[in-house]
Structure formats: structure tokens, C-alpha cells
Amino acid sequence: MMLNTTKTTWTDTWGQPLTLAGCWQCDGVFLLPPQRPLTICPYCGQESLDALDTAVDRPVYTQPPELLLPFTITDVNIQENLAQFAKKTWFAPADLSPQNLLARLQPIYLPLWLVDANAQATWQAEMGYNYQVVSHKEAFQSGQWRTQEVRETRIRWEPRLGRLNRHYDNQMAPALEEQRLLELALGTYQLNGIRPYRPDDLIQAAAHLPNRPPADAWTEARESLKKIAAEECRQAAAADHIREFRWTADFDAQNWTQLLLPLYTTFYHDDESRVHMVFMNGQNGNLRGQRRASMQKARRWAILIGSSAVVIFVISLLLALLGHFREAMLPWAGAGLTIALLVGVTAVLPLLAAWYVNRFGHFYDDGQQALAELTNVAWKAGEQPPV
Amino acid sequence: MMTFPPDNYVLTESAVSGIEVYMPRPPKEMQQEVVEFHCPQCDATTAYSAENGGLTCTHCGHYEAPVQEVVGKAAVEFEFTVETIERAAHGWGIERKELSCNRCGVHTTIATDMLTHTCPFCGSNQVVQVKAPQDVLRPRFLVPFKTTEDNCRQITANWLQNSWMLPKDLQKLARTAEFTPIYIPFWTFDAHASAYWRAEVAHTKQKTVWSGGRRTTKTVTEWRWESGNVEQFHDDLLVNGSNQISKVLLRQMRGYDLQELVPYDASYLAGMQAQAYDIGLEEAWELGRDAMRQRTKAACRTQATSQRMRNFSMSLDFSKETWRYILLPLYLATYAYGNERFQVMINGQSGKIAGQRPVDWRKVIGVTAVSMLPAILLGLLSLYLSNNVATADVGVPVGFVAVLALIGALVFIIRAVQTALQMDDA
Numbered sequence: 001m002m003l004n005t006t007k008t009t010w011t012d013t014w015g016q017p018l019t020l021a022g023c024w025q026c027d028g029v030f031l032l033p034p035q036r037p038l039t040i041c042p043y044c045g046q047e048s049l050d051a052l053d054t055a056v057d058r059p060v061y062t063q064p065p066e067l068l069l070p071f072t073i074t075d076v077n078i079q080e081n082l083a084q085f086a087k088k089t090w091f092a093p094a095d096l097s098p099q100n101l102l103a104r105l106q107p108i109y110l111p112l113w114l115v116d117a118n119a120q121a122t123w124q125a126e127m128g129y130n131y132q133v134v135s136h137k138e139a140f141q142s143g144q145w146r147t148q149e150v151r152e153t154r155i156r157w158e159p160r161l162g163r164l165n166r167h168y169d170n171q172m173a174p175a176l177e178e179q180r181l182l183e184l185a186l187g188t189y190q191l192n193g194i195r196p197y198r199p200d201d202l203i204q205a206a207a208h209l210p211n212r213p214p215a216d217a218w219t220e221a222r223e224s225l226k227k228i229a230a231e232e233c234r235q236a237a238a239a240d241h242i243r244e245f246r247w248t249a250d251f252d253a254q255n256w257t258q259l260l261l262p263l264y265t266t267f268y269h270d271d272e273s274r275v276h277m278v279f280m281n282g283q284n285g286n287l288r289g290q291r292r293a294s295m296q297k298a299r300r301w302a303i304l305i306g307s308s309a310v311v312i313f314v315i316s317l318l319l320a321l322l323g324h325f326r327e328a329m330l331p332w333a334g335a336g337l338t339i340a341l342l343v344g345v346t347a348v349l350p351l352l353a354a355w356y357v358n359r360f361g362h363f364y365d366d367g368q369q370a371l372a373e374l375t376n377v378a379w380k381a382g383e384q385p386p387v
Numbered sequence: 388m389m390t391f392p393p394d395n396y397v398l399t400e401s402a403v404s405g406i407e408v409y410m411p412r413p414p415k416e417m418q419q420e421v422v423e424f425h426c427p428q429c430d431a432t433t434a435y436s437a438e439n440g441g442l443t444c445t446h447c448g449h450y451e452a453p454v455q456e457v458v459g460k461a462a463v464e465f466e467f468t469v470e471t472i473e474r475a476a477h478g479w480g481i482e483r484k485e486l487s488c489n490r491c492g493v494h495t496t497i498a499t500d501m502l503t504h505t506c507p508f509c510g511s512n513q514v515v516q517v518k519a520p521q522d523v524l525r526p527r528f529l530v531p532f533k534t535t536e537d538n539c540r541q542i543t544a545n546w547l548q549n550s551w552m553l554p555k556d557l558q559k560l561a562r563t564a565e566f567t568p569i570y571i572p573f574w575t576f577d578a579h580a581s582a583y584w585r586a587e588v589a590h591t592k593q594k595t596v597w598s599g600g601r602r603t604t605k606t607v608t609e610w611r612w613e614s615g616n617v618e619q620f621h622d623d624l625l626v627n628g629s630n631q632i633s634k635v636l637l638r639q640m641r642g643y644d645l646q647e648l649v650p651y652d653a654s655y656l657a658g659m660q661a662q663a664y665d666i667g668l669e670e671a672w673e674l675g676r677d678a679m680r681q682r683t684k685a686a687c688r689t690q691a692t693s694q695r696m697r698n699f700s701m702s703l704d705f706s707k708e709t710w711r712y713i714l715l716p717l718y719l720a721t722y723a724y725g726n727e728r729f730q731v732m733i734n735g736q737s738g739k740i741a742g743q744r745p746v747d748w749r750k751v752i753g754v755t756a757v758s759m760l761p762a763i764l765l766g767l768l769s770l771y772l773s774n775n776v777a778t779a780d781v782g783v784p785v786g787f788v789a790v791l792a793l794i795g796a797l798v799f800i801i802r803a804v805q806t807a808l809q810m811d812d813a
């Protein structure tokens with residue numbers, strides 16, 4: 001083997017000097033701009049990046065991307081979205097500030113497969129055709145019948161079958177295991193802004209390399225092709241509805257290309273200095289962040305309210321004592337005690353609210369749940385780095 | 388892999404290139420337009436026989452067993468689709484239809500609403516299966532003839548002698564009457580009716596009132612609002628589909644049992660006359676719905692706690708409406724008596740008879756006159772007895788009996804004349 005100072009590797013095909021790095025927290029493999037310090041993982045926000053050897057640690061797929069969806073959200077929008085997020089989190093930890101979020105913002109491209117294929121298939125399905133039936137509503141009043149004709153749409157189901165020979169272009173297939181969760185958390189990307197990849201796209205941003213090879217992603221691609229084929233067959237049969245679609249398909253002329261999708265990541269620390277991720281769709285600015293309340297902050301509020309309750313209580317007690325001498329004071333004392341009690345009870349609310357956010361914030365909606373799953377399951381957040 | 392396409396599928400249109408669409412082979416159109424019936428043995432004309440339910444040869448008596456399959460009330464019902472209603476409105480198209488007899492080659496034209504034809508020259512029976520405006524609009528089911536022509540003569544003979552008001556020589560006619568078997572078109576309708584009604588219902592009440600310083604009771608009517616719901620299923624309501632048959636007679640002779648419905652087959656029509664509907668689906672459904680409305684309304688009114696009510700109103704929603712187009716068997720006969728012609732109808736299934744009968748009015752007048760006699764005689768007797776001092780006491784009760792006899796006679800006369808009028812102009 002020849003010793004070569006200007007070692008050529010597969011990363012050269014990406015057209016730019018890039019560093020291969022891996023994260024032992026989220027198992028992500030990245031190509032990073034060479035001047036970027038190998039500290040914080042652009043995908044999980046942990047300090048767990050290590051340089052990898054391009055010859056030894058070969059990722060599942062190394063070909064450069066063909067297409068890319070550029071970052072299109074403006075700086076102003078980014079700042080607004082981050083500020084909104086920080087503002088709307090109850091009892092936000094001190095670290096969760098728009099400034100921090102902005103300072104830690106990192107652009108990263110996520111991979112997606114686009115597959116072209118020829119399909120030859122036989123198919124069968126039940127096609128539904130709408131038809132209208134006439135019915136009547138009648139009313140009898142003052143000795144007269146009045147009739148109203150009503151039309152109702154019903155569906156007639158008929159069996160159909162056939163053959164299909166179609167070419168499908170640019171069908172999306174997941175290049176990351178967590179693709180479905182990402183889509184739930186960030187919404188879908190609109191592919192009409194797509195353009196060819198240029199090497200200088202990676203001067204600023206990191207690229208997440210696929211962790212699912214095409215062969216693996218093909219099952220999903222097949223499913224989505226089946227859905228498209230079903231819809232096309234429905235159109236072919238001029239039906240209004242379709243159900244029970246089944247096909248036996250052979251595919252050839254498969255062509256896989258990699259598409260890069262833009263994502264911003266940032267993070268903040270909670271009271272216990274744990275990292276919480278905030279993701280922003282780089283195309284439309286859809287923001288999804290883990291919400292974490294600061295128990296410290298909530299406790300401060302609770303103490304504040306609690307102590308005011310104590311103050312009111314003490315004053316009321318004094319009034320009650322005075323009441324021994326002047327009866328007019330007694331109602332005031334009673335009112336004071338009631339208010340003290342009410343305020344005392346509200347003191348629990350900040351604690352409850354913070355606890356609620358930390359305990360149930362993940363279940364707020366599907367997207368929030370997906371994000372929780374992404375950050376907790378997919379990359380084992382909170383695990384201590386191995387010594 | 389299975390062979391493609393399966394046998395029973397045919398290629399149909401596709402709106403997308405690269406996709407072929409196959410659909411189930413549509414059921415065959417009514418095979419031949421005209422079906423003729425000949426004996427396989429002697430080539431003479433065969434006809435449907437009500438006696439044994441098959442085809443029999445008029446010449447050698449050869450018998451062909453029927454395609455018996457009774458579906459009864461389970462016979463398919465159709466929905467009121469907009470398409471069917473529109474197609475049904477188009478009617479039968481051309482007025483008359485050219486027909487050439489396969490046997491003797493003679494050309495005749497028949498009206499398009501005739502479903503059968505007997506060649507006037509060679510007597511062969513033909514069933515014309517004219518293309519209906521939509522496949523569902525051809526007769527799909529029928530009740531076959533069960534009553535034979537001989538039965539009809541017997542039934543008519545009995546019917547013509549079961550009343551004293553009829554002329555004695557009438558029953559002879561029954562033996563010579565010609566009965567024409569004919570299938571009449573009918574629509575059957577099903578619908579579910581859900582109704583809500585509301586009315587002010589009268590309740591009488593005893594009330595104590597003070598009037599002129601005295602306590603008295605008075606009956607007063609109180610009107611109370613009542614309401615209710617009625618859910619009713621109207622099953623197989625029959626509506627006549629032909630304008631050419633006397634509706635009055637048809638109503639008297641009704642009572643078809645739809646449990647005996649069979650799928651339409653041309654052989655049932657061999658040698659019979661048969662008409663297609665000329666009262667269309669929509670018009671018939673209008674009539675059917677009216678009958679259903681009246682029935683449901685009656686059901687609503689019976690729910691009220693008293694039958695005296697005012698401001699009755701109701702709403703009624705129909706759902707699950709379906710229809711069927713069927714043929715029902717009927718014998719038609721006309722006979723002449725004196726200078727007049729009389730029409731008789733016999734239900735081809737049950738043998739129930741309806742028709743006009745010539746009333747012997749002299750007989751009726753004679754009998755009614757005789758029925759007055761006892762009253763007149765008793766009256767005279769009473770007068771005579773009252774005039775005589777010795778028997779005056781008996782005169783009064785006899786007079787009373789005379790009045791009773793008079794009332795009885797009058798009742799008898801009124802009823803007799805009523806029956807006679809009914810028989811005469813049914």
C-alpha cells in the first residue's frame with residue numbers, strides 16, 4: 001500500500017473538504033465543515049461528537065446527494081419563532097432564553113431517499129360509484145300535504161381488476177429510521193423548491209448521513225407506491241371511491257437519489273443541566289421544542305404566594321385579637337382568614353403547573369409525542385457519557 | 388399466478404394511460420326479442436297451462452315442465468335512483484312495433500306496450516321482449532296463472548246465480564263466455580315511514596259551577612295538546628300500472644298473494660296477453676305514497692286519547708323506499724245480455740270475481756212490493772180493530788206491529804236497491 005499525503009476518500013465526491021463525525025449519544029453520523037469544532041452534536045445537542053475515520057467507519061451510504069431543499073426561512077422569522085417558544089413555556093428555566101437559543105442554532109441537512117421505478121402489476125379492488133336516490137319528506141298542516149323531495153348520495157361498490165404498467169418518479173422513502181417521527185414533529189416539506197446539490201451547501205451546515213440503506217427503505221417506498229397506484233387505478237376506472245386495493249407488482253429501472261432537507265436545531269438546559277432540544281423546519285419555520293418547566297422557578301413563586309398568605313393570616317389573627325375589644329373587627333378578621341386560606345391554596349398552583357408541564361408536556365399532541373420519542377428513545381438522552 | 392383476465396371479466400374504459408381496467412361481464416341482455424312457442428313433437432303452438440304450470444301443446448298434448456322457482460316476497464326490490472326515474476319518464480319510445488311471424492312470415496304491427504302477440508294468421512304464440520328504457524324497467528317478476536278457464540266458467544256460473552235479483556237465464560251465458568287471460572302491470576312499493584304528529588285533543592269534563600246561588604254541574608270540553616311518534620313499515624303496497632283496466636273492478640278483485648312471485652320467464656306468457664305499464668314509476672309512486680300517507684296518518688290519529696281533535700298536523704319522513712315492477716294474472720270476459728255488454732274480471736291467482744251483472748228490475752220491484760204487503764195488511768187490520776169498540780184494545784198493539792213491519796220492509800227495500808245498483812254499475 002502506498003503512503004499518500006493527499007489521501008483520497010469517498011468524501012471527496014461531495015466536492016468539499018468535510019470531516020466525518022459520529023455521535024455516541026444519538027448514533028448519528030455526520031459530515032461537518034472542517035473548521036467546525038467537534039464539540040456539540042448538531043442533532044442531539046450533547047457533547048458527544050467524535051471524529052471518525054473515513055476508511056474504517058464506512059457509513060451505510062456514501063454517495064453525495066443529488067438534490068437539496070435550501071434553507072428558506074428568514075432570520076427575522078427565526079428570531080420570532082425562538083422568542084415565541086421561550087415566552088410560551090411556563091416557568092421556563094433560566095437557560096431558556098431567545099438569546100441562548102439563537103446562539104446555539106445549528107443548520108443541519110437531513111437525508112431523504114427519492115426513488116424512481118417502473119411498476120408492472122396486476123391489481124384488483126372494489127370501486128365505489130356515487131349515485132343519487134330520491135326520497136321524500138312530507139308535512140301535513142291545515143288539511144294539506146306538502147311534499148319535499150330529498151336527494152341522497154349512495155355508493156355502489158363494484159369489483160374491478162386490471163393490469164398496470166407505470167413509471168413513478170421521485171417517490172419519497174425514509175433514509176433515517178426516525179423519519180416518521182421527524183415528519184410528525186416538523187410537518188412535511190414542500191418539494192417544489194428542490195434544486196441540485198452544490199458542494200458549497202455544506203460550507204455552513206452539517207449533513208446527517210442516511211442510516212437506512214435503499215434496500216431497507218424499499219419496503220416503505222413500495223407501500224407509498226401502492227397508495228399512489230390505488231389512487232391512479234381509481235381514476236382509471238372513473239370511480240369515486242376505492243377500497244380493498246391489492247396488487248402483485250414487479251419493479252425495475254429503480255433509481256435512488258438522496259435529497260437533503262433543511263433543519264435548524266438548538267437546545268437549552270433545565271435546572272439539572274439536562275439538554276432539551278428545539279427543532280425548526282428550515283423551509284417553513286415550523287418549530288417544535290421540548291418544553292421543560294423549572295421547578296426552582298415554580299418553587300420561588302409558590303414561596304412568594306405562600307408567604308403573602310402567611311402575612312395575611314398573621315394580620316387576620318391580629319384583627320381577631322382586636323375583635324376581643326372591638327367587635328366590629330371580627331368580620332374583617334374572618335374575611336382575612338378566608339383570603340389567607342384561598343391565597344395559601346393558590347400557592348400550590350405554580351408547583352402543579354410546572355409538574356404538569358414536565359410530566360405531561362409530551363402528550364400535548366402527536367408532534368410533541370413524536371419529539372419526545374425522538375429525543376428519549378432514538379438517542380438515549382440523559383445517559384451519562386462512558387468514561 | 389392466475390390467468391389474466393379471469394373468464395367473467397371484460398376490458399372496459401380506462402382514464403389513465405398504462406392502466407387496464409376490467410369489469411365483470413354485464414349480464415346478457417334479454418336473449419331474443421321475440422320468443423315463439425312450438426311443440427317439439429308436432430310443431431303445433433304451445434301455451435302456458437294454468438292447470439299444471441308448464442307449457443302444453445294445443446294439438447298433441449305434449450307437456451313441458453316449468454322452470455319453477457318461487458321467490459315470493461324476497462324478489463329483488465330496486466331503489467329510487469335519479470337515473471331510473473329519469474329513464475322511466477322516457478316511456479317506451481316508438482308507438483308501434485313491426486313484427487314478422489317466424490312461422491307464416493306475415494308482418495303485423497303491434498303496440499309497444501303489448502308484451503305478447505298471437506299471430507292472427509297461423510295462431511302461433513309470441514312473447515315480445517321489447518327493450519325497456521332501463522334494464523330494471525322490464526318486468527322482473529310475476530305471479531303465474533293458477534285459475535284455469537274451466538274454473539272461470541264455474542266461478543262465473545256460481546256468481547251469476549247467487550242472487551235472486553239476477554235474471555234466471557243468465558247462468559247459461561257463463562257456459563259460453565270467452566275468458567281472456569291477461570297479465571296486468573303492477574308496481575309494488577316498500578317504504579319506512581317515521582311520523583311525528585301534534586294535535587289539540589278534546590276531553591269532556593264535569594265541572595261544578597255556581598249559578599243563581601245554586602251548585603250545578605256542567606259538561607265542558609277541554610282542548611289539550613297531544614303529540615306522538617309513529618314508525619310504520621309499508622310492505623309491498625300494490626299500485627296498478629295500467630290505465631286500460633277498470634279501476635273499480637280491479638279494486639274489488641284485489642288480494643294477490645305475492646308469496647307466489649316467480650322470476651319473469653317468457654314461457655309464463657305463452658298464449659296469454661300481457662301489457663307493459665303505462666302508468667310510469669313516478670306517477671305510480673305518487674299514488675303509492677298518497678296511500679301510505681293516509682295509512683300513517685290514520686295510525687297517528689289512533690294514538691290520540693280521544694278521536695275528537697283539531698289543528699292536527701304531522702310530519703312524515705320516508706326512508707328505505709324500494710319498488711318492483713311485476714305482472715299479475717287476470718281473466719277478462721265480456722258478455723252480452725239483452726242489448727248491453729257487461730264486463731267480468733277474475734283474479735288469475737285466487738279466482739276472486741268482480742264485475743257487472745244485469746239486474747232484473749221487474750223482479751226487484753215485484754219483491755219489494757211484496758215485502759210491503761204485511762205492513763199494509765196489518766195496518767188495515769189495526770184500523771178495522773180500532774173502529775170496533777169490542778176490539779179497540781187489540782187495535783193499538785196491532786197498529787204498533789204494523790209500523791214495525793213497515794220499518795223492516797223499508798230497510799229491506801233500501802238494502803236490496805243498493806245491492807242491485809252496485810251489481811248493475813260496478
Ligand SMILES: [Zn+2]
Nearest residue numbers: 023026041044
Ligand atoms: Zn448526537
